[in-house]
Amino acid sequence: MKFIDRMILFINLGFVLALIIAYISPGIDPELTWSVSFFGLFYPVLLIINVLFVVFWIFKNARYALLSLISILIGWNQIQNFIGFHSQKIEHDDNSIAVMTYNISNAAYGYDKVKAQREIKKEAFIEFLQKYKDIDVFCIQEVGDYAHDILKKTFPEHHMHYRKKGAVILSRYPIVDKGEIDFGTITNSCLWADIRINKEVIRFYSYHLQSNQISKDADNFVINPELDQTQAWYDIKGMLRKYRNRHLQRSRQVEKIATHLQKSKYRNILAGDLNDPPQSYTYRVLSKYGKDAFRERGMGIGTTYAGRIPLLRIDYIFVDNTMQVATCEIIKDNFSDHYAVISSIELKQDK
Secondary structure (H helix, E strand, O other), X not given: OOHHHHHHHHHHHHHHHHHHHHHHHHHOOOOOXXXXXXXXXXXXXXXXXXXXXXXXXXXXXXXXXXXXXXXXXXXXXXXXXXXXXXXXXXXXXXXXXXXXXXXXXXXXXXXXXXXXXXXXXXXXXXXXXXXOOOOXXXXXXXXXXXXXXXXXXXXXXXXXXXXXXXXXXXXXXXXXXXXXXXXXXXXXXXXXXXXXXXXXXXXXXXXXXXXXXXXXXXXXXXXXXXXXXXXXXXXXXXXXXXXXXXXXXXXXXXXHHHHHHHOOOOEEEEEEEOOOOOOXXXXXXXXXOOEEHHHHHOEEEOOOEXXXXXOOOOXXXXXXXXXXXXXXXXXXXXXXXXXXXXXXXXXXXXX
């Protein structure tokens, strides 16, 4: 084998190992080691690179294509977290509801410092939201005063649960009880509401876990690729430190939600911004309590974040295991750095 081919094979082995680590990262508590979660964060990129290696070796030396091919097939279950292969159900049960989760970034994309432009952008955002006025339950995140006023204007007939900490639950059905799981932060929170739908009470959670807060740092690398080496390493270490601290925070936050769920006497639907991909500890914790709507009925690539880090799916609807998911759709809009996720859910008991 030529030297260059040996080097490519060695690099290929490295990406195969990285993909395997991404597979196991959800099962490792960040308190034990946080670094493996980084592989889960970049799982889609690692998957694509291994696919490219398969294609390369097929034309160069087919037997080496088995390295990446086998590693991809081993993680087939993980691929379904990233790419949906399902059709939507045409027939819906009469006893069904539509649920939307949407991180609206405090409607920042519908705001402008110039008042005249602000009114134009605000009305455009309201017009977009009104397309979904028939949604039964909204779980919305990153809501400040500006976004709160927009929501009240757009959905005046909906019941609202809001604690001025970012998360909101809007419902066409009456809310019979409500509360908060306090994370001890200003912007991150989890609200819950018991909502009477026909003859049943269902508990909804709208959650927004701690952000990595590294998007601006990532943008700086893209905008300023010629940073000197010392500054670049300093920035990289800062990003890793932020990621570690925020990842540990999310892990503790999701455990608080899990503890609260264990005490719920109702069937539950959880919808919100997890700020973590499916290949994560936080996703594994919540997925124990319900079906991932995208895995059940999603079609295509499941990206829900429009930031610099590519191909991230961090917004989810988890549906009680006794319910059926009829549809799941990701709305690719331009009014937030997140995309809305909508799911039609059949409430009849799943036999």
